[in-house]
Amino acid sequence: MAFRDGPFQDLRVPLTWAVVAAAVIAVVIALGVLVADRREAVAMAGFAGLRNSVSRSLAPVNEVLEAPVRLFGSGIEDISGYFNAVSENRRLRAQILDLERWRDEAVALRNVNTRYEALLRMKTEPPAPSVTARSILDTRGPFANARVIDAGASVGVQLGDPVLSEHGLIGRVIGVSRGVSRVLMLTDVESRTPVLVDRTNARAILTGDGGANPRLEYIRGQDPLKPGDVLLTSGDGGVYPRGLPVGVAAKDMRGAWRVRLYSDLTPIDYVRVLLFQDFSKMVDPAELSASALPPLTTAEQADRNAVLQKSAPPPPAAAEAGQATPPSPKP
Amino acid sequence: MIRKRTQALQVQGWLILPALVCLVSTVVLATPIRVFGIGLPQPVFPMVLAFVWAVIRPSILGPFALLAVGFFLDLFWGAPLGLWALALLLAYAGAVVSRSLVTGRGAFMLAMWYLSLTVVAFTAAYLTIMLRAHITPSLTDTILQFLATAALFPVARRMIDHFENADFRPW
Numbered sequence: 001m002a003f004r005d006g007p008f009q010d011l012r013v014p015l016t017w018a019v020v021a022a023a024v025i026a027v028v029i030a031l032g033v034l035v036a037d038r039r040e041a042v043a044m045a046g047f048a049g050l051r052n053s054v055s056r057s058l059a060p061v062n063e064v065l066e067a068p069v070r071l072f073g074s075g076i077e078d079i080s081g082y083f084n085a086v087s088e089n090r091r092l093r094a095q096i097l098d099l100e101r102w103r104d105e106a107v108a109l110r111n112v113n114t115r116y117e118a119l120l121r122m123k124t125e126p127p128a129p130s131v132t133a134r135s136i137l138d139t140r141g142p143f144a145n146a147r148v149i150d151a152g153a154s155v156g157v158q159l160g161d162p163v164l165s166e167h168g169l170i171g172r173v174i175g176v177s178r179g180v181s182r183v184l185m186l187t188d189v190e191s192r193t194p195v196l197v198d199r200t201n202a203r204a205i206l207t208g209d210g211g212a213n214p215r216l217e218y219i220r221g222q223d224p225l226k227p228g229d230v231l232l233t234s235g236d237g238g239v240y241p242r243g244l245p246v247g248v249a250a251k252d253m254r255g256a257w258r259v260r261l262y263s264d265l266t267p268i269d270y271v272r273v274l275l276f277q278d279f280s281k282m283v284d285p286a287e288l289s290a291s292a293l294p295p296l297t298t299a300e301q302a303d304r305n306a307v308l309q310k311s312a313p314p315p316p317a318a319a320e321a322g323q324a325t326p327p328s329p330k331p
Numbered sequence: 332m333i334r335k336r337t338q339a340l341q342v343q344g345w346l347i348l349p350a351l352v353c354l355v356s357t358v359v360l361a362t363p364i365r366v367f368g369i370g371l372p373q374p375v376f377p378m379v380l381a382f383v384w385a386v387i388r389p390s391i392l393g394p395f396a397l398l399a400v401g402f403f404l405d406l407f408w409g410a411p412l413g414l415w416a417l418a419l420l421l422a423y424a425g426a427v428v429s430r431s432l433v434t435g436r437g438a439f440m441l442a443m444w445y446l447s448l449t450v451v452a453f454t455a456a457y458l459t460i461m462l463r464a465h466i467t468p469s470l471t472d473t474i475l476q477f478l479a480t481a482a483l484f485p486v487a488r489r490m491i492d493h494f495e496n497a498d499f500r501p502w
Contacts, residue, residue, distance in 0.1 A: 016427060019389040023424040026394040030401065030420060034413030034459070047412050054406040058358065065355065066362035069371075073364035080367070138363035139408040141373050142472040143460050146409030147363065174409075182409060189464040210460075211469030267365040 052177035128276040142210035145185040152179045162274045168245040168262030196234035216257040374479035379487045381419045385426030387494045418452040
């Protein structure tokens, strides 16, 4: 028996109301998913797995679809490069001269710095290896700024790894599958990056708002910033290593501090993923929360004894002897 | 002529194919290149669907197709899952409710209707992000994306002209 011939044959629902009801059901589903979604889920919880699957499956499709667009774009770049070759050459020569001066200064400073670190026995961050990847998808707009790069877990990329262009930091990895990763850009509305001002060592939080120049918030210190100050990652919180170049401070029309990102200087084609082990990855959380401290090693015990001996006050007998002994007459 | 077109138009003609075209266009415009230092525009192509589907013929399939398209946009763009699904559905619901007031009017009214619904969708997305990320997204970039989306009105108009005489039987 067909549905229309059944007991509901006289039931006539107005189409508009039926559609509105369907729309309401769909809105409720969308709201439920929106509330349940946590984009920056650290593990593969929530919809992270689904996002990674979409990125992975769309990467080869995009390779094909974008081929003519890339060809067109690179053709225009070639033509403009041809006409700007002379001025570009002049600019590059000046830049090389400037960079040579910086190179000499960097070599000298590295030498001094290495000696200081050895003298002070400083615990420095271990050097982080890196892998190079190509940016294959770029989503912009006020509500989401992310990129998909063609390097994934197969080459050692992990969640949280910092990503840099040839000019500076662009963001960090928030999703990893076998062959591709998703990078949350510094400009994304959900991006928060602890930075420091190179000149004053003041701290601030770089807050993305979907625009090209993210905001600087929670700036600490008295008059800590001037236009043109260089900003680096501070390393606070262990998300990024200290000292990655971020950008230059500038004021917007309303007088609020913003950052002109170094990474915005040129198109982002190839990127470098730092396989950086942040603090949370290096330390076992169970070890941190252990109630009893582990025993010191022999070397640590010897170091501790030496420091204690140096800082301890002189024994009373020696002090008294020092006071009782008259100063020897000068010849 | 109309008879021939009526026979050819099925669900895949006015629902599935336009949705696929919108999704492919979105993927193509996500190519990371800059032309003369400017990145490619990223309009919200499915906004055309939210408008056109309601104008051509309200259907129970429409909201769920928009839900799927919105989820795809969110997964692809890396936005919070449900953001564009919600924004598009609100625009669609607005279009369905106000349909009887505006259908049959001239192109100018149609354009104003489309722009109003686009404002509804962007306002919903803007407020959702404000509540979620505790930050006001860049107004300049929001307006730029809105303008890119508004510029798609001729596409919507063309689709409406193409389908307005078609005979859509209830599914």
